[in-house]
Amino acid sequence: MNKKILLVVIIILSSFAFSCDTTTSKQSSKKSDLVIAVIYKTLDEAWFQEESEAAKNKALAMGAKDVITIDAKMNPDVYLSALDNLITQKVDGILICVPDQKLSKITIDRCKKSNIAVIACDDPLTDDEGNYIAPFVGIDSNQIGRDMTSLMVDYLEKNNKLSDPNSSGLLLMSMDSVSSCIPRTEGQLETFKDRLPSFPRENIFQAEYNGQSEKSFYSAASTITSNKNIKNWFVMSANEAGTIGAIKALDQSGLAENAVAVGVGGYVAKDEFQKQNSPLIASAYISATEVGEIAAQELMENLLLNKNIPDKYLVKDKVITKDNYKNLVIK
Incomplete structure (x- = not known):
């Protein structure tokens, strides 16, 4: 009787071990x-x-x-x-x-x-x-917007670019259709207003695009053409393609020489930095x-x-x- 019980136990344990081995094998194969x-x-x-x-x-x-x-x-x-x-x-x-x-x-x-x-x-x-x-992997959008705006304002003040605010304009290239970009534009706008409280609010413009430089070009060109009184443009964007598109629009309008721009991304910046008179002064490089x-x-x-x-x-x-x-x- 004891031998029969022992045999049953061995069979059960063997079956369990085989089952575990099979399961482990399947899991390993899957991985x-x-x-x-x-x-x-x-x-x-x-x-x-x-x-x-x-x-x-x-x-x-x-x-x-x-x-x-x-x-x-x-x-x-x-x-x-x-x-x-x-x-x-x-x-x-x-x-x-x-x-x-x-x-x-x-x-x-x-x-x-x-x-x-x-x-x-x-x-x-x-x-x-x-x-x-x-789960999300990306960047701290709002802080980057604030940091790049502070850098721009420092540059404008240091280089006496704010002497004629009535003929100066801030152009924010925004992507409100993308939630991660909204805090960036908000950070840019809030910081600019905080740092330059006397800057004419009517000279702050926001132009929408979809993240691509071609769309940015047309959106920026429309804003520039509609505001011919602005001779000195300060450009910020949701990404670097937005900045580059706006720079091309300014260049087409003959206003790039007096413009100042910052970008986010750093992937086209190297090409702009190699130009002698690009408006781009800095970009937030993200890997x-x-x-x-x-x-x-x-x-x-x-x-x-x-x-x-x-x-x-x-x-x-x-x-x-x-x-x-x-x-x-x-x-």
Whole structure:
């Protein structure tokens, strides 16, 4: 009788051990077959090209079998079609920068239903009240706006650029359709008003664009043409493409020589700094590589180690000028 009981116990333990080994084997196989995707709202801009490449390389180095890179071309239909294809392919995780934040909820709903991990890069995924509904890797938008504005005002005061405020204008290139950019513009405007309380409020202009230099050019050109009394323009933007577009519009209008501009990003600044008389005096350099690598690392650690993804990771900036930009590694 005791021998029979012992035999039953051995069989049960053997079955359990086999089951555990099979489960472990399946889990290990799954982790070695990880496929992730990166979807960016556009890959026309140098920033997103570098960030997507950095994310891909980091994920592959950490053991991903494949990384699928998709350009949404600033088109919601292209984006949603790509998202559905990735879900059909059963990818394990996605790094996302949406072309329109109104797509946030549908993105999260579809990914949750298919148990796909998601991290938002650069532009957060938000609900109707602006609350984050997915982990986010990006920058401290408001503080960068304030820092760059203070730098500009210091320059204007030091170089006697405020002697004729009535013929001077502040041009804020804004992206109110992207929630992460709104605090940047707010920080710029609040700091400018605080530092220069007597500056004519009627000479402060805000022009909307979609993040691309071409749209910025047309929006800035319209504002400049409509305000011919302004001869000295001070330009700030939500990203560097916005600043560059505005500079081109000023150049076309023959007003670039007296203009002063600052940017955010640092990826086109190096080209402007090489020009003899560019209005661009400084830019907040942010490493797209760092954003991409951190996002990919957090996603892979979640998939490989079940590590919780932080709700928010903010990358710090460095101010670059014509004097120091060559010391930074800018691709």
